Amino acid sequence: MPSYNAGVLGATGAVGQKFIRLLENHPWFTVKALGASERSAGKSYREAANWIESTPMPELAAGMKVRSCKAEEFKDVDFVFSGLDSSVATEIEGEFAKAGIPVISNAKNFRTDPTVPLLIPEVNPDHIELIREQNFTKDGSGWIVTNPNCVVVPLVTTLKPLHEAFGIKSVILTSMQAISGAGYPGVPSLDILGNVIPLIGGEESKIHEEPLKLLAELKDGKLIHTDFPVQATATRVPVINGHLLTVTVGFEKSADAAEAEKLMRDWESPIADLGLPSAPPKPIKVHDDERYPQPRLHADSEQGMQTAVGRVRNANVLDITYVAMAHNTVRGAAGGAILNAELLVKKGFIS
Numbered sequence: 001m002p003s004y005n006a007g008v009l010g011a012t013g014a015v016g017q018k019f020i021r022l023l024e025n026h027p028w029f030t031v032k033a034l035g036a037s038e039r040s041a042g043k044s045y046r047e048a049a050n051w052i053e054s055t056p057m058p059e060l061a062a063g064m065k066v067r068s069c070k071a072e073e074f075k076d077v078d079f080v081f082s083g084l085d086s087s088v089a090t091e092i093e094g095e096f097a098k099a100g101i102p103v104i105s106n107a108k109n110f111r112t113d114p115t116v117p118l119l120i121p122e123v124n125p126d127h128i129e130l131i132r133e134q135n136f137t138k139d140g141s142g143w144i145v146t147n148p149n150c151v152v153v154p155l156v157t158t159l160k161p162l163h164e165a166f167g168i169k170s171v172i173l174t175s176m177q178a179i180s181g182a183g184y185p186g187v188p189s190l191d192i193l194g195n196v197i198p199l200i201g202g203e204e205s206k207i208h209e210e211p212l213k214l215l216a217e218l219k220d221g222k223l224i225h226t227d228f229p230v231q232a233t234a235t236r237v238p239v240i241n242g243h244l245l246t247v248t249v250g251f252e253k254s255a256d257a258a259e260a261e262k263l264m265r266d267w268e269s270p271i272a273d274l275g276l277p278s279a280p281p282k283p284i285k286v287h288d289d290e291r292y293p294q295p296r297l298h299a300d301s302e303q304g305m306q307t308a309v310g311r312v313r314n315a316n317v318l319d320i321t322y323v324a325m326a327h328n329t330v331r332g333a334a335g336g337a338i339l340n341a342e343l344l345v346k347k348g349f350i351s
């Protein structure tokens, strides 16, 4: 069984806490070091973190002293997960990579870098080879891998089998995003209770761009991005966990909803045989009940790692339309990053 020491940067935040919860009993990774801002550094994790998870704070983490996010303070780990605020992630993640400490990040900062893999293991596992193009260290020991925006995860997981079979021509979607996606303390209660906010600043451009990198072809160490228009409207709704999307897709080839639904239902992920502890047996679950998926009922399916799909039907505009949903802080953040780390171990990048 592989065994590695991991650090968590941004450990006190919403995503950082999810890391600590998900890693508590991880068979391969042990949390050895926690980092956050100078506001938290020097305090015990119990004092520094306003714990918002529904299970008790793991004892191991509770007693740890929070460190500053300086690479020299993390020499005792094999790699770090990052749940850092994007205002500081460029500088801190870059510093760790330059110091030879691999970074597996949730932040948006390096997602568009042409040498940084934007990774969903079931969608584009081959893109991890891009790591070899990075120049943070001479010996290749320091590198960065990112996971996509939390809406993009269920979007591209469902688009992948459709794109392979029919070619995507265009996509229109509306996201109904849970408040945990805004971190802690996040959206003021007076803004969100009994309400829908029809704008999430900076979100739509990520939903427009990231699918084209995720579905890119890797050729001679370079990504050739796919090229289809995505039109997104990102909204915030009074749901705690689980981003739900309505997605309408146009295809290059002729295809109908029954064919699309069968493809999503039968889709086997290319990493199914690798034995990664956090990989769901099936990345997509297609629900037959027309009332599903619902965030409260299905966000936790397969430990929050599965994308739920429902209401696949022929569309009046473009070709087909469906509903997709995934847990934003698990599959769309910490759980996705942990699965990335597992793939990186299996492929020999973490040793």
Ligand code: NAP
Pocket: 009, 010, 011, 012, 013, 014, 015, 016, 035, 036, 037, 038, 039, 040, 041, 069, 082, 083, 084, 085, 086, 088, 089, 106, 107, 108, 148, 149, 150, 180, 181, 182, 183, 184, 185, 328, 329, 332, 333
């Ligand atoms: P959050 O709750 O606001 O947490 C931010 C973390 O960054 C805290 O641990 C904070 O530490 C730390 N931090 C802030 N300033 C710092 C500094 N100057 N130096 C070192 N650490 C600093 O945010 P979040 O929702 O967990 O999101 C974290 C990252 O993941 C963001 O980049 C976000 O865009 C991304 N993400 C979030 C989600 C989601 O669903 N929430 C999904 C995908 C990606 P202190 O507590 O000490 O201030």
